Amino acid sequence: MPAPVSTQIFVAVDTTDLAVAAAQTAATDGVIPGIKLGLEFFMAHGPAGVRAVTSGHRPLFLDLKLHDIPNTVAGAARAVTPLRPTLLTVHASGGAAMLRAALDAAGDAAEAGKDVGQDRGKTTFVTFAGLEGARQLAQELVETSERALLPFGPRAQPLRDLARYVVERKR
Numbered sequence: 001m002p003a004p005v006s007t008q009i010f011v012a013v014d015t016t017d018l019a020v021a022a023a024q025t026a027a028t029d030g031v032i033p034g035i036k037l038g039l040e041f042f043m044a045h046g047p048a049g050v051r052a053v054t055s056g057h058r059p060l061f062l063d064l065k066l067h068d069i070p071n072t073v074a075g076a077a078r079a080v081t082p083l084r085p086t087l088l089t090v091h092a093s094g095g096a097a098m099l100r101a102a103l104d105a106a107g108d109a110a111e112a113g114k115d116v117g118q119d120r121g122k123t124t125f126v127t128f129a130g131l132e133g134a135r136q137l138a139q140e141l142v143e144t145s146e147r148a149l150l151p152f153g154p155r156a157q158p159l160r161d162l163a164r165y166v167v168e169r170k171r
Helices: 016-029 040-055 070-083 093-104 125-168
Strands: 008-015 034-038 060-066 087-090
Touching: 008 016, 016 040, 016 125, 040 060, 040 070, 040 087, 060 070
Parallel strands: 008 034, 034 060, 060 087
Antiparallel strands: none
């Protein structure tokens, strides 16, 4: 996936009508930086529909709400990668598992705080994106979280500290 852009604004194109979607994306080009296409649109038109309404130069948020067994979600994510989405929704509670897998793949038992190699052969984000990809995503998620917490000022500092700790910890 491409690196996140500085904007967090996407036009929500919530229709299954290809002509309406194309008109909405064209009307907002140069005004709203990103395009969000949802599951209904994707199911109606697939990757070809996405290509038909996106120009390729705008950030793309594919709101597909992937939620299935890890192998299936990994396969679905790989399948949409050629569309180069900036964001892809995956309904999963595997954030901690992803970080454990990153430690498992790169660390040693003393550093990881557990026996290493336990996750080998399992589909994890590390096996899908590689160690550096998992590290990069974890870092991007922390940075996105920190930006989202800015309006809360100092009251949100414990959450910022926790997010940094999870990514930077050695054990």
